[in-house]
Amino acid sequence: MADGDRQALQTVYEMTSAKLFGICFRILGDAEEAEDALQEVYVSLWRRAGSFDPDRASPISWLASFARNRAIDRLRSARRSRDTAPIEAAANVGDDRPSAFAVAAQTEEETRLHRCLDTLEEHSRVSIRTAFFDGLTYSQLAGRAEVPLGTMKSWIRRGLQQLRACLEA
Known part of the structure; x- marks a missing residue:
């Protein structure tokens, strides 16, 4: 695969895609997101196949770490985009709690009533x-x-x- 052999990529895909999809799905919890992450894993693998070092990890461990890291990156990216809103949106957020002034006034009235x-x-x-x-x-x-x-x-x-x-x- 490091030499650009597409057949090698297909073989690796057939042997590992189920396991790597499982890793992505377990982290992301969504099949479509897991499929997208898996595609990114194999694209990245195709580009970085030459960097594989069999002395550092087994092939499946190396691929599993690719999948895990890609899924976590997607999860973090989704959270950031979902959690972030423009500051102007804060002006429209309602708060049903009474204001500090209203609480103080009510406390003062209650104190007077009890007195x-x-x-x-x-x-x-x-x-x-x-x-x-x-x-x-x-x-x-x-x-x-x-x-x-x-x-x-x-x-x-x-x-x-x-x-x-x-x-x-």
Whole structure:
């Protein structure tokens, strides 16, 4: 083959193509890509047949390294072209997360709300938190606290008025 004998290339191809295709396919995971890589292997082999040194490797090991390296090169090239986009495309990438300013503002509001809740009388504070966070009705709250329904409504109404005044201040 080093002397340009096409028949020698055909013989080498017939004896090694299945194994080399397997190497390419295992690395690339795509039959078409593996076939393209295999073709490049034999083209490269045709051009570099004279550089084969039987003292360094067996013929199949030498060919297998050709196939492995070519497949890895194709894989890296495909990743680079797939992963790279122009910088201008970054402007159109949406981010669903709230901005740092929005998070800070919400944290500040939550802190104010909890601070204001802490200023309420305990029965109003517990009733409001339970009503809003646990979803209990006035009747259920009154039953838990063992107070008349009207008393529970008054505690919550007065507590909400105090809460509003504190938050508006």
